[in-house]
Amino acid sequence: MLVVKVDRCLGCKSCELACAVEHSASKDLYEAIKESPAPRSRVSVGQGEGFAVPLQCRQCESAPCVAICPTRALARTSPETPVMLDHDACIGCKWCILACPFGVITLDERGRTIVKCDQCFERVQRGELPACVQACPTGALLYETLDEILAGKREASLVQIRRSIDKTND
Amino acid sequence: MTDHKVPPMKKHRSGPAGHSADPAGQAMLNIAAEEGFEVSYDRYAGMQPQCAFGQLGICCTNCAMGPCRIDPFGDGSQAGICGATADVIAARNLAKRSAVGSAAHSDHGRDIAHLLQAVSREAAQGYTIKGEVKLRKLAKEWAIPVEGRTNNEIAGEVAQAALGEFGRQEGRLRFVSRAPEKVRKRWERMGVVPRGIDREIVGTMHSTHMGVSNEAMHLMMCCVRVALADGWGGSMVATELSDILFGEPKPVASASNLGVLRESHVNVVVHGHEPALADALVAASQLPEVQAACEEVGAEGLQLAGICCTANEILMRYGIPIAGNFLHQELSVLTGAVDMMVVDIQCVMPALASLAGRFHTKLVSTSPKARFEGFEHIEFDEARALDSARDILMAGVRNFARRDSAKVYIPSEKSPLIAGFTTEGVFDHLGGRYRPSYRPLNNAMIDGRLRGVVGVVGCNTVKMAQDEGHLALVHELLRHDVLIVQTGCSAIACGKAGLLTPEAVDLYAGRGLKEVCDAVGIPPALHMGSCVDNSRILTACIEICREGGLGDDFADLPVAGAAPEWMSEKAIAIGFYVVASGVYTVIGDPLPVLGSKAVTEYLTEGMEKDFGGKFAFEKDPVKAARLIIDHLDRKRAALKLAPMIYEPRPAETQGKVWEPAFSEAAK
Secondary structure, eight states, rough: OOEEEEOOOOOOOOOHHHHHHHHHHSSSSHHTTTTTTTOOOSSSSOOOSSSSEEEHHHHHHHOOOHHHHHHHHOOOTTSOOOOOEOEEEEEEEHHHHHHHHTTTOOTTTTTTTEEEEOTTHHHTTTTTTHHHHHOOOSEEEOOOHHHHHHHHHEEEEEEEHHHHHHHHHO | OOOOOOOOOOOOSSSSOOOSSSSHHHHHHHHHHHOOOOOHHHHHHTTSSOOHHHHHOOEOOTTTTOEEEEOOTTTSSSSTOOBBBBHHHHHHHHHHHHHHHHHHHHHHHHHHHHHHHHHHOOTTTTTOOOOHHHHHHHHHHHOOOOOTOHHHHHHHHHHHHHHHHHOOOOOGGGGGGSSSSHHHHHHHHOOOOOOHHEEEEEEHHHSSTTTOOHHHHHHHHHHHHHHIIIIIIIHHHHHHHHHHHHHOOOOOOEEGGGGGSSTTTTEEESSSSSSHHHHHHHHHTOOOHHHHHHHHTSSEEEEEEEEEHHHHHHHHHEEEEOEEEETTHHHHHHTTSSEEEEEEESOOOHHHHHHHTTSOOEEEEOOOOOOOOOOOEEEOGGHHHHHHHHHHHHHHHHGEEEEEEGGOOOOOOOOOEOOOOOOHHHHHHHHHTTTTSSSSHHHHHHHHOEEEEEEEEOOOOTTTBBHHHHHHHHHHHOOOOOOOOEHHHHHHHHHHHTTTTTTTHHHOOOHHHHHHHHHHTOOEEOOSSSSSTHHHHHHHHHHHHHOOOOSSSGGGSSEEEEEEEEEEEHHHHHHHHHTTOOOEESSSSOOOOOOHHHHHHHIIIHHHHHHHEEEEEESSSSHHHHHHHHHHHHHHHHHHOOOSSSSSOOOGOOOOOOSSSOOOGHH
8 A cells, every 4th residue: 555654755746747657648757748638647745734745545445436436437346456447437427526535536627537546556566666656755655565564563563562661670 | 084984885776777888887887786886876776766847947946935846747836936937947947057067168268268377477387388379370360469479478468368258348259250150140130149258157147046037038048148158258268278278289199998097007097177287297297206206106107097078188188098988987996096086177076085985096176166075175276286286196106005906906998099189180181281271071071972070079977878879879970971070078988989090990980981081091080179179169160161162151061969978067058059059969868948848849949040050859879860860961952962972881881889788688
């Protein structure tokens, strides 16, 4: 899953550019900026009070967008795949945009369908990182499995416990 | 010397991060990878991904309301906070860079003019006026009396006049009148005649301040004009006055690559750009006391070798060998055999400090304008030039004792080359003693023996395999009967690969080019000097026009420029002054303007209507060669020249230039 380290985001928006380039026809920066329709980023950097953070689809397990889609254009084929859009089935009714609690689905005005982060499914299958993760210059965006995340947290937890034990022994 | 923290090299990849088409370069990169030395290529890899806003030229950091960036996909900001659009931001950034490049060359020219003035007053130890012919010729051109006057008297007035170009507040730069009338008329129509060297730089910096010029086309004209103040100003002053001081170069044989360093000798590498320091070091290196000091520490003698343009200056005049070009600066330290590297200005990597700290190499900076963390600063004083040069060399000799022979690895590559070609020298070459003239060169082009002349110049960059751009481009042009003229790191690249020799003619040249080169005894690529000596290419074009038969305008000539591996802001200024003088120029990496459609379109299309020349951006050197060849053919057709006598030489019959040292697998 995509993990965001908020304290590392500098708001540079390199993730937005990389996402757009990745979802362009040419997949090359210099060519993509000439394409028409222009490619659209699926991640957007939000400005909070005193922080910036890239916001993208959370690939919800119980996705409200999937539940509400009248044409089943949004679906997850298996627990391991992201929530994906079937372009041809999307009628642009925008219910999913309204249903998403994170506000990370948007309308592609040129394609007349919705767009949302697909977690760079094809890149991941090739063993590459999602484009935004690759592009982030400070490592604010990470791509880790649930197990890796949990292992990391548990390890940190164990260190804390060790410190507490040492303190009580002193 | 301070203790330099060497950052640990990230071992996240196998093999070297960087690649070089030069086997010696690749060998050193392999060593760097094995031994864990960080070089520029590693930092380039670590810098990925580089900021796309910067690459596109649509990031503005001019004022404290920013920084601002334009969204190239049209969704986010389409203007900076002040309202500047992508067109304005890209043009403004480019104009600033052009000004900096112009400043670098022009400041160098100023220093040469100061030195000439000091020499004329006999206040510069060890320097004399070696280029008397050029002194008198320039004096005549500038209406300075020469009859019955000593060299010092004339030189004093010439220096005064040259210095006056920097502070000029009225009229126009003197050298503007050298340009063909049609070229000048275009500058006048576009409002870009350079008026004063420092004035244009200050004016352009002013125009790029927040809230001053906010029109892309106006900014492009500032960019052009400040570059013209370099090419027809600062750089031309530097070249002419360097010839006066240090002598007009004549063809000279020498060698280049890391193999010129010798384990048996004290190796002193001089790196940077100004010839004053290098010239004094050459003189000092020949002092008997220096030789004696070398023998005392167990060395056979002192080996002086150069990197970058200061190398080219002492190569052109004294045949001092070249250790390498820009990307060789780190690699030379890695040989473990460099006892001292002396630097002055421009293109010096601060990373040398941490690298040298892993060896015994002593790093010395000498210019009041250029300081580096971890370098020892011994300021070069022209008043006691020979003494300070001797002191610097002695420090290098003493450092020989600290060399660890276990760490020494000097690649064996050392290629012979011929350098020392100038605009004036071509007269002698092509015409011989009895009929020095450009007629044979012009005739060769008119008759279809030569397709044209192309200046291949510029830097190295880590964005491609070192030298690959220069070599592949020149290789392709040579088989199409194109005579190559070269300067800077590009000339060094071709020198290392053996292209600057008469032997290269048989290996690479098309039949027509071969006939010309064999008749005259020249290599197919002529080394004309340092980057300020790109002004020689301008003066050569003047002579070609003057000789006649190929039009009376640079824009008519079957000529082109190329900078396949450009890196520096100086290169931006050079590109602009060459294009604005009417010469089509193909560069490798694009100028950082692609985020502005209007600026990109102007530079690559519209500019030709205004200036007779334009840019092309093409990273693939073979495709770049194709663009140039097509351009030359178009010019030939417009001049109604005879068709080419010979078909291009088939590529398979050419000798191989060093093959790219990397393969797809290694990437």
